[in-house]
Amino acid sequence: MANPFIKNIDLLDVSNMLYDRDQSFADKMDREDPLRQYKADFYFPKNQEGVEMTYLCGNSLGLQSKQTQAAIQQVSEQWKDYGVKGHFNGEHPWVPFHLGLKENMSKIVGALPSEVTLMNTLTVNLHLMLTSFFRPEGRRNKILIEQDVFPSDRYAIESHLEWHGLSIEDHLIYIPKSTHNGLVDEKIIKDFLTENGEEIALVLIGGVNYYTGQFLNIPAITQWAHEQGCIIGFDLAHAVGNVPLALHDANVDFAVWCTYKYLNAGPGSIAGAFVHERHHDDRGIPKLKGWWGHDAEIRFKMRDAFKPAPGIESWQISCQPILSLAPVKASLEMFIAADMKAIRNKSILLTGYLEFLLKELKTDRIKILTPALQAQRGCQLSIFIESADESVHHELTKAGMITDWRNPGVVRVAPAPLYNGYRDVWEFVKALKKVLQIGG
Ligand SMILES: *Cc1c(COP(=O)(O)O)cnc(C)c1O
Secondary structure (H helix, E strand, C coil), X not given: CCCCCCCCCCCCCHHHCCCCCCHHHHHHXXXXXXXXXXXXXXXXXXCCCCCECEECECCCCCCCEHHHHHHHHHHHXXXXXXXXXXXXXXXXXXXXXXXXXXXXXXXXXXXXXHHEEECCCHHHHHHHHHHHHCCCECCEXXXXXXXXXXXXXXXXXXXXXXXXXXXXXXXXXXXXXXXXXXXXXXXXXXXXXXXXXXHEEEEEXXXXXXXXXXXXXXXXXXXXXXXXXXXXXXXXXXXXXXXXXXXXHHCCCEEEECCCCCCCXXXXXXXXXXXXXXXXXXXXXXXXXXXXXXXXXXXXXXCCCCCECCHHHHHCCCCCCHHHHHHHHHHHHHHHHHCHHHHHHHHHHHHHHHHHHHHHCCCCCEEECCCCCHHHECCCEEEEECCCCHHHHHHHHXXXXXXXXXXXXXXXXXXXCCCCCHHHHHHHHHHHHHHCCCXX
């Protein structure tokens, strides 16, 4: 099954793009931007003087849209007006509330609706997936992860090794480092899997690395893992809503993601999970059960033995937190209306512009860690600044920029296509130039 939302993405070649340093170019691009209408839907944080700041931090927490408040308000009103009857009555009854979300979410990650659900938060979903898919057997009892894995993922994995009585030292293994920039060399993954595959029960990788912004080739890595008989899962925290995904076609076993970064669903918003359809009817897979994983048709009969709901829904445990799902609903509707293809196209151009402006700067203190190839990155560029400390970050904030800082010396800048434009990128580079006192 092809993802209709990404099928036709012909990756624009930004190397042929005639970018220009002049501010008038940025303004012209903003005027002609097919997604320009969306910016007005968002609230931007202001500085102490009440001036809106330039927000380039969607990799950490996306901005609130005006539709979000309305969606929360709607649930609140329905509860007020209907009480328990809200489960089946009102504009958006709560029992089937998540069905429309599954439909929209599945399009964004390239999956069947039955393969996707919204539940819990990312690390909790990762625990549920590890419970089901880490099944060490004989010599095949190790977990393979990246060197630069997100800490929460590593903690989750360590706890499952401990749970199975396996030492972390011998059973948690890392993809060997490649030489350049801390990027992952996909060929090294392939070779490592070929050599060590039969000892590896499970591979877990970030689709887009949170630190470098590298977007890995998910279908290829999945295939290499499967050739060695390993289960493979992806953490898509930095990929979802950012890059085109086709989880079903790629044959990925499972994936988890949060919705508060590029998907703008608010702090700690309800997360997503994917389990490939080929695992749905496998009764041998262990699961942590709860009544919301039980067949919905007979859920309220309350007396039956556990009968798994179809698809990934059998991984659900508790009833749906509708108030928390309301912002996810609003956000997904916006992504579907804007269309992932248009979002990705703008993203490629916009991040290409950021890269162009950075390269024009007359300094050798700046190095972009993120891959130069657009197929290997999303919207984020991780910019390493030689001999810089956090004061650079504070100066950038004073200059009206909201970005984020990671030691040692990395500014992560993520122009989000729905609410950022070319002028934002232009203003950021202007501020960086001033803070680092770069002439020319
Ligand atoms: C943001 C992020 C998380 C966050 O996990 P939570 O459970 O939502 O707190 C996990 N993994 C990666 C790679 C992330 O970027």
